[in-house]
Amino acid sequence: MKLTWKIWLLIFVLVLSLLSIFGFPPTFLNNGVIVNSVEKNSTAFEQGLRQGQIIIYIDDKSIKNLVDFSNALKGKFGSNEDVKTIIKTKDSEIILFSKEAPKITVSEIPKTNIKTGLDLSGGSRALVEAKDRELSSLEITDLVDITSNRLNEFGLSDIRILPVSDLTGNRFMLVEVAGATPGDLEELISKQGKFEAKIGNETVFIGGDKDIASVCRNDATCAGIENCQQAQGGYFCNFRFSVFLSEDAAKKHAEITKDLDVNSTAQGGYLSKKLDLYLDDALVDSLLISEGLKGRVTTQIQISGSGSGATKEDAYESAKESMHKLQTVLITGSLPYQLEIVKLDTISPILGKEFIKSILFAAIAAFTVVSIVIFLRYKKFKISMALLTTSFSEIIIILGIASFIDWNLDLPSIAGILATIGTGIDQQIIILDESKHSNISSGVKERFKKAFAIVLGAYFTVLVSLLPLLWAGAGLLKGFAITTLIGITAGVLITRPAFTDIVKSMEE
Numbered sequence: 001m002k003l004t005w006k007i008w009l010l011i012f013v014l015v016l017s018l019l020s021i022f023g024f025p026p027t028f029l030n031n032g033v034i035v036n037s038v039e040k041n042s043t044a045f046e047q048g049l050r051q052g053q054i055i056i057y058i059d060d061k062s063i064k065n066l067v068d069f070s071n072a073l074k075g076k077f078g079s080n081e082d083v084k085t086i087i088k089t090k091d092s093e094i095i096l097f098s099k100e101a102p103k104i105t106v107s108e109i110p111k112t113n114i115k116t117g118l119d120l121s122g123g124s125r126a127l128v129e130a131k132d133r134e135l136s137s138l139e140i141t142d143l144v145d146i147t148s149n150r151l152n153e154f155g156l157s158d159i160r161i162l163p164v165s166d167l168t169g170n171r172f173m174l175v176e177v178a179g180a181t182p183g184d185l186e187e188l189i190s191k192q193g194k195f196e197a198k199i200g201n202e203t204v205f206i207g208g209d210k211d212i213a214s215v216c217r218n219d220a221t222c223a224g225i226e227n228c229q230q231a232q233g234g235y236f237c238n239f240r241f242s243v244f245l246s247e248d249a250a251k252k253h254a255e256i257t258k259d260l261d262v263n264s265t266a267q268g269g270y271l272s273k274k275l276d277l278y279l280d281d282a283l284v285d286s287l288l289i290s291e292g293l294k295g296r297v298t299t300q301i302q303i304s305g306s307g308s309g310a311t312k313e314d315a316y317e318s319a320k321e322s323m324h325k326l327q328t329v330l331i332t333g334s335l336p337y338q339l340e341i342v343k344l345d346t347i348s349p350i351l352g353k354e355f356i357k358s359i360l361f362a363a364i365a366a367f368t369v370v371s372i373v374i375f376l377r378y379k380k381f382k383i384s385m386a387l388l389t390t391s392f393s394e395i396i397i398i399l400g401i402a403s404f405i406d407w408n409l410d411l412p413s414i415a416g417i418l419a420t421i422g423t424g425i426d427q428q429i430i431i432l433d434e435s436k437h438s439n440i441s442s443g444v445k446e447r448f449k450k451a452f453a454i455v456l457g458a459y460f461t462v463l464v465s466l467l468p469l470l471w472a473g474a475g476l477l478k479g480f481a482i483t484t485l486i487g488i489t490a491g492v493l494i495t496r497p498a499f500t501d502i503v504k505s506m507e508e
Helices: 005-022 066-073 137-153 182-189 247-257 312-332 349-378 381-404 411-437 444-470 478-507
Strands: 033-038 054-058 083-089 093-098 104-108 123-130 159-165 171-178 195-199 202-206 212-215 223-231 234-245 262-265 268-271 275-279 282-287 300-309 339-347
Touching (some): 005 381, 005 478, 066 104, 137 159, 195 247, 202 247, 223 312, 234 312, 275 300, 275 312, 282 300, 349 381, 381 411, 381 478, 411 444, 444 478
Antiparallel strands (some): 033 054, 033 104, 083 093, 123 171, 195 202, 212 234
């Protein structure tokens, strides 16, 4: 068969697509574990460990998978003394001294660069809008940025947040978090997270960088959980952490407290009013103010609270979660609008794996049936194989482009790939039939021109019909539109011309 420039173009694009899917060197040859997230302000973060790095050694122990990673850290921590840990990544060496294991999450290195969406990997998805108001495109972009910062502060990984709109112009925020439950996502998003510290009816400071210079986290000298005690019906644990105020907030605190009276108790003297802490307009805690702070400009205060549970471990986790939430809201400030969740979905990762198995089985069955029908129709093995090979190459090109642009493949995207395969086979059959059954007096070149005119007409029809799907359903059908557009465009520009030259070579 004569290799024309159109066939060489198809081969070149296929090679690039395979490199995009598997990388160079191929990712399936890599050993180690990939870092999904590193808690900010932790020792590991401060020493330079970052999301996306690949850990290959811990203390000279080779790390090839998650089992090796767990075994390397098992039993290493537990004493009250700092333990030395040497973490080697592919491009750096990090030395940690800590009493506890590194605050990171890791996973197996993906075998390919193909990214799967929530439908296949599992997690929760929320479609969110502002309550009682419509947001402009600039406001929805700001909301996405603020929400991203807040969720990142919570230490969540595999987060996808983007602005979307529907065909009527309504704007939403789409939030997808892998591994999160619907309750977790609703708790993180639906509440505004407005923090206020008041003395009486006067606000001393609020969350955010306007009043908060910094918040102590992951430092036992200024933050921690203590005094876990048994109480009626369970246990409770207290937490405390230091907050450093801006100069203006410190002056305001001094101005409000200078006229307060002092009440003396057996434990010492305190001001007549407390510092009340409110989160989303609900009283979280009331703190006594020492008489030494009366009228004094101080930039450091201590926040405290508690958590409860049926067991001591539950109470500890509750206190830890409450402290983390307060710290996050103090750092990021409140969301600019009250939000409500329009649609909330959850997908099990087990369901995604079963779906992938079903899709592979269905694809193999479909290709088998199509192969038999095409062979019976044309009675030529080479032509049948050329048609099927060209259709398979379109799948590789779609996956290669998706890997290159970091597009997450979800259920609509898989449906788009299937639609592309069906469209491609139909158009290739048109090319075959036109080459064989059109007016025999016309030349081969003229018959292929006629076939390609039909293919182009079908392409532009599908193109126009797909454009509204980019916005339909608040963007939830965007995956179908994107993958189908990639597939049919690659077909018209690359695979159809190459297939035409292959058939022409066979005909001649």
